[in-house]
Amino acid sequence: MENSEKPVVSNFIRTIIDRDLESGKHKKIVTRFPPEPNGYLHIGHAKSICLNFGLARDYGGVCHLRFDDTNPIKEDLEYVQSIMEDVRWLGFDWGDNLFYASDYFEQLYEFAEMLIQKGLAFVCDLCQEEIREYRGTLTVPGKNSPWRERSIEENLDLFRRMRAGEFEEGEKSLRAKIDMASPNLNMRDPVIYRIKKAEHHRTGEKWVIYPMYDYTHSLSDAIECITHSLCTLEFEDHRPLYEWCLHNLPVPSYPQQIEFARLNLSHTVMSKRMLLDLVKNNVVQGWDDPRMPTIAGMRRRGFPPAAIRDFADRIGVAKASSLVDFELLQFCVREDLNQNAKRVMAVLDPILLTIENYPENSFEEFEAINNPEDPDAGTRMIPFGKQLYIEREDFAEEPPKGWFRLSPGAEVRLKHAYYVTCKEVIKDAQGKITEIICTHDPQSRGGSTPDKRRVKGTIHWVSAAHAADAEVRLYEQLFTLADMSEMEEGKAPEDYMNPESLKVLTHCKIEPSLASAEKGERFQFLRQGYFCADLDHSPEKPVFNRIVTLKDGWARQQRKQ
RNA sequence: UGGGAUGUCGUCUAACGGUAGGACAGCGGACUCUGGAUCCGUACGUGGGGGUUCAAAUCCUCCCAUCCCAGCCA
Numbered sequence A: 001m002e003n004s005e006k007p008v009v010s011n012f013i014r015t016i017i018d019r020d021l022e023s024g025k026h027k028k029i030v031t032r033f034p035p036e037p038n039g040y041l042h043i044g045h046a047k048s049i050c051l052n053f054g055l056a057r058d059y060g061g062v063c064h065l066r067f068d069d070t071n072p073i074k075e076d077l078e079y080v081q082s083i084m085e086d087v088r089w090l091g092f093d094w095g096d097n098l099f100y101a102s103d104y105f106e107q108l109y110e111f112a113e114m115l116i117q118k119g120l121a122f123v124c125d126l127c128q129e130e131i132r133e134y135r136g137t138l139t140v141p142g143k144n145s146p147w148r149e150r151s152i153e154e155n156l157d158l159f160r161r162m163r164a165g166e167f168e169e170g171e172k173s174l175r176a177k178i179d180m181a182s183p184n185l186n187m188r189d190p191v192i193y194r195i196k197k198a199e200h201h202r203t204g205e206k207w208v209i210y211p212m213y214d215y216t217h218s219l220s221d222a223i224e225c226i227t228h229s230l231c232t233l234e235f236e237d238h239r240p241l242y243e244w245c246l247h248n249l250p251v252p253s254y255p256q257q258i259e260f261a262r263l264n265l266s267h268t269v270m271s272k273r274m275l276l277d278l279v280k281n282n283v284v285q286g287w288d289d290p291r292m293p294t295i296a297g298m299r300r301r302g303f304p305p306a307a308i309r310d311f312a313d314r315i316g317v318a319k320a321s322s323l324v325d326f327e328l329l330q331f332c333v334r335e336d337l338n339q340n341a342k343r344v345m346a347v348l349d350p351i352l353l354t355i356e357n358y359p360e361n362s363f364e365e366f367e368a369i370n371n372p373e374d375p376d377a378g379t380r381m382i383p384f385g386k387q388l389y390i391e392r393e394d395f396a397e398e399p400p401k402g403w404f405r406l407s408p409g410a411e412v413r414l415k416h417a418y419y420v421t422c423k424e425v426i427k428d429a430q431g432k433i434t435e436i437i438c439t440h441d442p443q444s445r446g447g448s449t450p451d452k453r454r455v456k457g458t459i460h461w462v463s464a465a466h467a468a469d470a471e472v473r474l475y476e477q478l479f480t481l482a483d484m485s486e487m488e489e490g491k492a493p494e495d496y497m498n499p500e501s502l503k504v505l506t507h508c509k510i511e512p513s514l515a516s517a518e519k520g521e522r523f524q525f526l527r528q529g530y531f532c533a534d535l536d537h538s539p540e541k542p543v544f545n546r547i548v549t550l551k552d553g554w555a556r557q558q559r560k561q
Numbered sequence B: 001u002g003g004g005a006u007g008u009c010g011u012c013u014a015a016c017g018g019u020a021g022g023a024c025a026g027c028g029g030a031c032u033c034u035g036g037a038u039c040c041g042u043a044c045g046u047g048g049g050g051g052u053u054c055a056a057a058u059c060c061u062c063c064c065a066u067c068c069c070a071g072c073c074a
Helices: A012-022 A043-058 A077-090 A101-117 A128-135 A152-163 A213-223 A233-247 A272-280 A295-301 A305-315 A326-340 A512-516 A553-560
Strands: A030-033 A062-067 A098-100 A121-124 A173-176 A191-195 A209-211 A228-232 A256-260 A342-344 A350-355 A364-369 A379-384 A387-391 A411-414 A419-427 A433-441 A461-463 A468-475 A502-510 A522-525 A529-533 A543-549
Touching: A012 A043, A012 A228, A012 A256, A030 A043, A030 A228, A043 A062, A043 A077, A043 A228, A043 A295, A043 A305, A062 A077, A062 A101, A077 A295, A077 A305, A098 A101, A101 A121, A101 A152, A101 A173, A101 A191, A101 A209, A101 A213, A121 A152, A152 A191, A173 A233, A191 A213, A213 A233, A228 A233, A233 A256, A295 A305, A295 A543, A305 A326, A326 A522, A326 A529, A326 A543, A350 A502, A379 A461, A379 A512, A468 A512, A502 A512, A522 A543
Parallel strands: A030 A062, A062 A098, A228 A256, A342 A522, A350 A433, A468 A543
Antiparallel strands: A121 A173, A173 A191, A191 A209, A350 A387, A364 A379, A387 A461, A411 A419, A419 A433, A468 A502, A522 A529, A529 A543
């Protein structure tokens, strides 16, 4: 991936790493991105991916991709594959460092026997509900399990029989022996192994007991010699247990867990459960619906991966919970696309414009610059004729104050082509404008005149004889509520659905060259926004997604009045 | 009312006892064959009260607010 020329902004994690490197605690850093393969990755994960892989890159260390696959009933190979695709698409490479917690199951099992040998773990016969009762509450200490004082021999025997499949799910569990009176509920003899007679996507039916997250994660980090184990704030309370595991077992290294605030983005949700509900209830059209904050959705929408990386850099990393404005992401997307997207002309809501003094059945071509920000992008030829389509919005029969575009008697520039002046407006029986009659100034060919007269308005157009029809999908924010954590009691995200989040336009007129766009190819539709050829796009049936609009100074000015 | 954390412009984030800075959003202007881009200018902040200090966002103290935790999920 390309080097970023932007200065790196310091954050508390970099401060810790700087200190550890300076003190000699570590020579090289090792981080990891540890997803559970139970769903699709979203922009919140992208923050974590950019953080972990970015630190490894900046400090000359490495970052592992490790699947935290300890709960077979929720996990699936489909998710493993989508996660790898998403990480790669974002521009990161884990090289040989692909790991699975399930690869450590045997080692983890041996560690568990060691805990039993040390009297630090016991097999408990309490059922799930009883465990909950014995755990106490936030303010009331828990009670010891009646099975807490079993002998080491008995525990070992029972645990081995758990592994052998002699007990049913829920019948027994292995628990760490810590402190039922701890004010930290995670330390009240947490379950570290449970029986699950489920097929695992990688280990098949080899195991009927599976280790729990806290136990697995700390030890996996240690096994991989992770130096800095970055996770989100809700695991702060788990850190004592993370450290308990490391301190009580002969691990090869002592990773440091550091917590940071997860990303919240305005007008969307980040919880896997809520996203799953949107998909299941057909509120959106799938995990890759362009409105989804999933990486797959953003990819389909047309967000460039570099823009997402830039976004991750700009939001920074800190410990305070925050809600980032969606506008910042849009800014990053525009900034990338302004540099990189080819300019083309497309008319979303066409109205016919006829140039009465232009010869019948005569056509010519104009050379158009592909990208004024990038001379290397070259030029292309665009056809022009007597009849054109222009944007209905670019004509006003009674123009408001400050209007630069077309109106009766007014002259505007057709981008790259001629100046035209509106002479007449033709309407149907309902009073709807069906055609605009203009004259052009032949002297203005190419977009300027010998007399150098100024024309304020420049509008886009396509030749009616050459245009292709296209479907264009306009996307906006998924929800009307900015801070979705403020949803009312009993309401679901879909109750806040933005009715304008998807608008499908079916008879848009596009430059002929656009029909042959590649799927995923991004363009600026002049004066309107950035668009990308959708997965559904084909030369016979062009389909474009609006990635993001252009900033609209006119609209802003209108809003103020 | 147990424990863990966090409060800096509207938003995100720097500053680590020494001029509160940047970015987005906003506002004003210049320029423009995209009302885009670009450029210039501008406003806006340390949750509150005490204290230590020549000097406090930073240290101490009390208060307030917000977030997280009672899965055999991660």
